[in-house]
Amino acid sequence: MTTSTLRSSNYTALQPLADTEFNFFRQWLFQNSGITLNDSKKSLVSGRLSKRIAKLGLGSFSAYLKIIRSGDKEEAQVLLNILTTNETYFFREHKHFEFMQSVILPDLKQAGKVSVWSAAASTGEEAYTVALIMADAFGLHGPWSVTGTDINTEVLSIGQRAIYPIEASVKIPESYRKKYCLKGKGKDQGLFRICGELRKQVNFTQHNLMQPYAGTERFNLVFLRNVLIYFDLEEKKEILRHVMNSMTPGGWLLVGHSESITGYSERIKQYQPGCYRLIS
Structure with missing residues (x-):
């Protein structure tokens, strides 16, 4: 046989x-x-x-x-x-990061420590994209941190390791790659890793967006992108309440380019499509 x-x-x-x-x-x-x-x-x-x-x-x-x-x-x-595994990549919807660099970070220069939340972090590319920009703006050891959360423990473990296929690095500007990315050799050929000093500024933890954020930290900037599309209206509003309660006064909130939360709460005001600010 x-x-x-x-x-x-x-x-x-x-x-x-x-x-x-x-x-x-x-x-x-x-x-x-x-x-x-x-x-x-x-x-x-x-x-x-x-x-x-x-x-x-x-x-x-x-x-x-x-x-x-x-x-x-x-x-x-x-x-x-x-x-709950979804697509993500470095510098996804790059206009958000341009807005972050040109408008949000100058606004936060006097904030002391700047805390950023990647609220649907998946495998970590968004959180590390933010970290690359923060390191460039405030210094690698500056007063800033990035928290990445997701309900999915498997993707979080990938984010914690910070090892990705070399093809994923093409979305990262060359200046950042040279400073903060380590190219694999030998058995690790075809891979790259975010450098250790940058990884120390990024923390990953499991969190269900339908629940209040359990940490004591309050965030100056929250990325809540391309996740609300998976929820019904009432669940979207509940998630937004939890997120707003975890933000600093005047904090910034970014959602996906195809998403809108206008009219969901009087506590936020739209600055431009996909970009909102907490006003109360």
Whole structure:
């Protein structure tokens, strides 16, 4: 018997994800994160869960569903990680960073310590983009810090390591690459890492945006970009309340270019599209 024949005889293809199973997983995600998945996300959920089911040696989506229903906390975090991984890259929506350099940082020059929050940090590219700009403006050891948070523990661990494919560095201006990025050699060829001194200024921690921020720090600038699109209106407003309560008076808030929070609260005022300021 050939290897291919043996594999095919032991392999049972998964039955398609049933609507009832999909509804369970999206309701579970909403209850645990506040994120809403519409019907168009069914194939994405199916694809991501199929890989996990295969790794566990399970034969069906219903078998995996039973594990989640059993209250397995470790697997619940794995599922949360699977369903909340999103695209990010260095200097994404670069106009925000131009605005940060030309308007926000000059405004914060007299603030003493400047604290920045990357509220949906994913694998850390946004947080380190901010850190590169802060180091250039205030010095590598200046009175500033960046906090990156995400509900997904797997992506946070990537951010903490700060090791990325070399292809990701093309978005970083050359002057920053030379100062703050270390190119891998030998077994690390094809990778680069953010330098240790810059990494010390960036902290990553798990946080659910549907909950109040647990830290005592108050932020002068918050990046809340390309995340509100995954929430319904009431959840968006609740997240915004939590974020505003974690900001300093007059603090700045940036959302994605395709997002708008105008009219969500009287406590913020739009400065320009995607850029807001806390006024009370």
